Amino acid sequence: MDSAQIRQKFLKFFEERGHAVVPSSSLVPEGDSSVLFTTAGMQQFKPYYLGSKDPIKDFGSKNTVSIQKSMRTSDIDEVGDESHLTFFEMLGNFSFGGYWKKEAIEYAHEFITKEMGLKIDYVTVFEGEEGVPEDTESAEIWKSIDSEIVIKKAGRKDNFWGPTGEEGPCGPTTEIYVNGLEIWNIVFNEYYQDKAKKLTKLEKLGIDTGMGLERLAMVSQNVSTLFETDLFANIISRLPDEVPIRIKRIVADHTRAIEAMLGENLQPSNKDQGYVLRRLIRRVLMYENKYVFKYVINSEVFDSERKKFNETLGSGLKQFERGVDPFILFTTYGFPIELTEEIAKEKGVAVDRKKFDEDFKQHQEISKAGMEQKFKGGLGGHSDMEVKLHTATHLLHQALHDVLGDEVGQKGSNITPERLRFDFSFPRKMTEEEKKRVEEIVNKKIAAALPVQHSVLQKEEALKTGARHFFDQKYPDEVSIYYIGESLESAYSKEFCGGPHVANIGELGHFRITNEESSSAGVRRIKAVLE
Numbered sequence: 001m002d003s004a005q006i007r008q009k010f011l012k013f014f015e016e017r018g019h020a021v022v023p024s025s026s027l028v029p030e031g032d033s034s035v036l037f038t039t040a041g042m043q044q045f046k047p048y049y050l051g052s053k054d055p056i057k058d059f060g061s062k063n064t065v066s067i068q069k070s071m072r073t074s075d076i077d078e079v080g081d082e083s084h085l086t087f088f089e090m091l092g093n094f095s096f097g098g099y100w101k102k103e104a105i106e107y108a109h110e111f112i113t114k115e116m117g118l119k120i121d122y123v124t125v126f127e128g129e130e131g132v133p134e135d136t137e138s139a140e141i142w143k144s145i146d147s148e149i150v151i152k153k154a155g156r157k158d159n160f161w162g163p164t165g166e167e168g169p170c171g172p173t174t175e176i177y178v179n180g181l182e183i184w185n186i187v188f189n190e191y192y193q194d195k196a197k198k199l200t201k202l203e204k205l206g207i208d209t210g211m212g213l214e215r216l217a218m219v220s221q222n223v224s225t226l227f228e229t230d231l232f233a234n235i236i237s238r239l240p241d242e243v244p245i246r247i248k249r250i251v252a253d254h255t256r257a258i259e260a261m262l263g264e265n266l267q268p269s270n271k272d273q274g275y276v277l278r279r280l281i282r283r284v285l286m287y288e289n290k291y292v293f294k295y296v297i298n299s300e301v302f303d304s305e306r307k308k309f310n311e312t313l314g315s316g317l318k319q320f321e322r323g324v325d326p327f328i329l330f331t332t333y334g335f336p337i338e339l340t341e342e343i344a345k346e347k348g349v350a351v352d353r354k355k356f357d358e359d360f361k362q363h364q365e366i367s368k369a370g371m372e373q374k375f376k377g378g379l380g381g382h383s384d385m386e387v388k389l390h391t392a393t394h395l396l397h398q399a400l401h402d403v404l405g406d407e408v409g410q411k412g413s414n415i416t417p418e419r420l421r422f423d424f425s426f427p428r429k430m431t432e433e434e435k436k437r438v439e440e441i442v443n444k445k446i447a448a449a450l451p452v453q454h455s456v457l458q459k460e461e462a463l464k465t466g467a468r469h470f471f472d473q474k475y476p477d478e479v480s481i482y483y484i485g486e487s488l489e490s491a492y493s494k495e496f497c498g499g500p501h502v503a504n505i506g507e508l509g510h511f512r513i514t515n516e517e518s519s520s521a522g523v524r525r526i527k528a529v530l531e
């Protein structure tokens with residue numbers, strides 16, 4: 001079964017059993033700065049487990065199902081073996097005070113054995129510890145479904161999950177193994193763990209399940225590594241034969257991760273999520289260089305990283321030869337530590353990784369402290385003004401189409417707390433009159449106080465809406481569209497975009513173009529402010 005069919009089957013199975021289908025939340029969790037990335041499907045549902053939000057009001061049901069884009073970066077260095085990934089898709093069904101163990105286990109059993117036609121090797125249940133009893137109830141339920149089933153017991157390390165971040169819902173789990181692999185983790189959210197790691201009982205019992213699409217595809221497609229599934233085969237087949245298999249896998253994993261991150265408008269930088277993105281991109285570039293292949297991720301951001309990287313490669317190598325510190329190589333020449341390590345290995349020199357990690361941590365803390373002072377925080381590290389400028393960029397883009405016609409195509413955009421910058425294809429300088437008209441249109445729309453709304457659609461559907469997007473960029477199967485107006489059909493502006501945006505453009509204030517100039521052949525650059 002290919003991965004697209006698996007996704008569909010999963011959603012349909014739970015939808016038919018009273019679950020509301022909820023789109024994946026962003027890869028960068030909103031309102032939770034204790035974690036860089038979304039690592040589990042339950043993250044977006046934390047308030048529903050705690051009772052601070054009402055699932056009936058928001059989803060029309062106490063039960064939901066989702067396919068969550070997730071990133072786990074703790075094992076970046078392990079990627080390349082058969083089972084580690086940075087980016088993955090997590091299939092999950094959830095209940096907030098709806099059903100409990102019996103239904104959760106029955107659904108999982110039915111889905112794996114009947115829908116997927118797979119054989120369960122064995123299942124595990126929580127063996128108990130001080131304060132949390134052994135989960136005999138789950139064992140009984142498993143036996144009542146299949147008296148032959150093998151049940152193993154395990155402790156906190158394997159059969160207790162959560163919380164994500166510093167505190168939150170958590171609880172004992174039961175896990176399903178197929179072909180020796182853990183396929184599905186079913187969490188019984190019974191407890192709240194606070195910052196001091198103290199457990200208290202939750203008022204409402206919750207179900208949180210997570211099953212890696214990649215692993216399920218692997219057992220269903222009967223292949224022996226994740227990288228032979230249809231999710232990766234396409235990427236791997238584009239690489240030359242002489243590239244070692246470990247490197248092919250790294251490139252394949254990183255490609256999915258990079259595409260997902262670029263799909264959410266993350267930019268490479270030297271801190272937080274941006275640093276992870278830069279590290280992944282530069283690792284791919286490093287292998288491109290070493291094995292002389294040109295990798296195609298159709299994105300301007302990727303190409304511009306390549307350009308920067310190639311520009312600094314030569315001088316960075318010279319500095320390396322002179323024995324320059326790995327941390328300086330990173331901050332000044334953009335050499336990720338892996339690159340330095342790789343070159344060092346070839347030359348038989350040692351790299352002090354521990355010192356690098358310490359320097360890096362310190363650097364992160366300094367820049368974080370700086371950020372917090374500069375902005376009020378919130379909105380995933382974007383200041384209020386940056387969010388406003390982002391929405392204004394969408395308005396500007398559409399207004400440019402209105403005034404200059406459809407020759408206009410977005411080439412790039414960049415936002416600082418002070419101004420927006422927008423690059424677009426257009427063959428000549430704009431006249432004063434044209435600039436004025438663009439400003440007038442944007443300000444008129446702002447005065448109309450249109451709402452900014454958001455929709456997640458299958459890519460095909462999304463393309464049909466006519467929403468603006470990069471023609472040469474690959475998008476995931478499900479894309480997010482932001483539109484400005486009362487409905488998607490009637491919207492003034494529609495774009496494929498991961499946000500964040502203001503809720504209503506009435507908040508933007510007055511829009512003014514401060515500069516219009518050439519950025520490169522056939523590309524114009526506008527800078528504008530909100531005041």
Ligand code: SER
Pocket residue numbers: 039040041042092161185186187208209210211
């Ligand atoms: N939260 C659990 C996990 O990520 C189950 O979804 O494994």
